[in-house]
Amino acid sequence: MSKVIAVCNQKGGVGxxxxxxxxxxxxxxxxxxxxxxxxxxxGNASQGLGFMESQETDIHEILDMADNPDNMTFENLKPAxxxxxxxxxxxxxxxxxxxxxxxxxxNAMSREHRLERIIKVLKDxxxxxxxxxxxxxxxxxxxxxTAATSVLIPVQCEYYALQGMTELFKTIxxxxxxxxxxxxxxxxxxxxxANNNLSKQVAEEVRENLADTVFQTVIPRNVRLxxxxxxxxxxxxxxxxxxxxQSYMKLAEEILNKDR
Numbered sequence: 001m002s003k004v005i006a007v008c009n010q011k012g013g014v015g016x017x018x019x020x021x022x023x024x025x026x027x028x029x030x031x032x033x034x035x036x037x038x039x040x041x042x043g044n045a046s047q048g049l050g051f052m053e054s055q056e057t058d059i060h061e062i063l064d065m066a067d068n069p070d071n072m073t074f075e076n077l078k079p080a081x082x083x084x085x086x087x088x089x090x091x092x093x094x095x096x097x098x099x100x101x102x103x104x105x106x107n108a109m110s111r112e113h114r115l116e117r118i119i120k121v122l123k124d125x126x127x128x129x130x131x132x133x134x135x136x137x138x139x140x141x142x143x144x145x146t147a148a149t150s151v152l153i154p155v156q157c158e159y160y161a162l163q164g165m166t167e168l169f170k171t172i173x174x175x176x177x178x179x180x181x182x183x184x185x186x187x188x189x190x191x192x193x194a195n196n197n198l199s200k201q202v203a204e205e206v207r208e209n210l211a212d213t214v215f216q217t218v219i220p221r222n223v224r225l226x227x228x229x230x231x232x233x234x235x236x237x238x239x240x241x242x243x244x245x246q247s248y249m250k251l252a253e254e255i256l257n258k259d260r
Contacts (some may be wrong), residue, residue, distance in 0.1 A: 002122070002124075002126045002127050002129050003128050003129070003149055003150070004119055004129045004131065005023075005128065005150050006145055006152065007019050007020040007130060007132055007152050008133040008141065008151050008153060009135070009154050010137045013156065014156040014192075015154045015156060015189075015191035015192055017044045017048065018191070018225060018229075019152065019189060019191065019219070020045050020130050020131070021036065021045050021048040021234050022225070022236065022245075024089060025236050025237070025248070026234075026248045026251065027252050028088035029236055030249075030252060031088055032088060033125070033128075034127065034130065035092065035125075035130070036049070036130050036131075037059060037092045037115075037130070037132070038058075038059060038094035039094060039115070039134060039140055039143070039144050040094055040133065040134045041098040041099040041140075043094045043095045043096070044132075045091075045094070046094055046095070047229060048228070048233075048234065049084050049233075049234065050233065051093045052232065054093075055082065055093045056079075058092065058095055058097070059080065059093065059094045060094070060097040060100070061080060062076075062118055063098075063101055063114045063115065064104075066115070067114070074122070074125065077118065077121055077122065085237060086237070090126075105140075106139070111139060112139070113143070113146060115143040115144060115147040118147070131144050131147070131148060133145075137168070137171050141171075145171070145175040145180060149183070150186035151172060151184070151185055152186040152188075152189060153185070153188045154191045155189065155190055155191065156191050157193045157202045157203055157218075157221075158198070161202050161206060162205065162206065185213055187214060188210050188213050188215065189214075190202075190219065191219040192219065192221045193219060193220050194220070203218065217251040219251070220243050220244065222243050222244035224238060224242035
């Protein structure tokens with residue numbers, strides 16, 4: 001039975017996809033069987049693992065298939081699960097077609113449960129499933145939160161860091177109330193931390209507001225983290241010695257230690 005972590009923040013540019021890709025890669029480096037699911041129509045998480053073009057079978061195809069629960073077998077889902085350069089990491093990619101799914105789901109039955117049906121089939125195959133959610137609160141995001149066991153929220157260390165968090169927590173509470181009573185907050189993750197007064201003030205403010213919800217691990221602003229996606233690699237394969245790579249390994253270990 002796997003742990004399903006949704007990486008979610010409707011505010012763009014906070015390190016959401018960077019966190020999804022590099023946390024998944026760090027779990028894989030620790031030899032945990034891990035699956036990354038790209039639920040963002042921009043497909044940035046897919047590109048960050050080297051999938052620069054749309055795949056024949058991706059998340060859009062199997063979400064469409066999940067309309068019929070009888071289709072939900074591991075054999076049917078296998079064509080969408082792609083290998084990566086890390087032995088313990090697989091990925092289900094995304095592409096522009098996923099944007100159409102938002103429209104298709106509007107009048108669909110059980111529209112919030114499509115991804116949950118897919119996850120139920122995959123749970124026994126992986127120890128961790130990391131989902132990169134879209135940068136907005138829409139039906140695709142509701143599918144992600146309905147399917148997840150916990151939510152990890154990246155928070156950028158800049159002004160307005162807490163802006164929009166109220167709306168996100170409200171959405172999470174509604175999902176807990178109506179769709180997924182077992183959904184938990186995995187934690188808030190401080191990202192893009194620079195060694196200056198502004199970052200320190202923002203980090204202090206976030207910790208004051210969110211208390212024990214905030215991870216001890218902080219992700220620094222790091223050039224290697226920014227460069228890695230253009231090479232189609234997680235930072236652990238691009239520069240394992242970089243501060244960004246080391247920080248995501250610490251985050252993976254912090255989550256593992258907390259679970260123990």
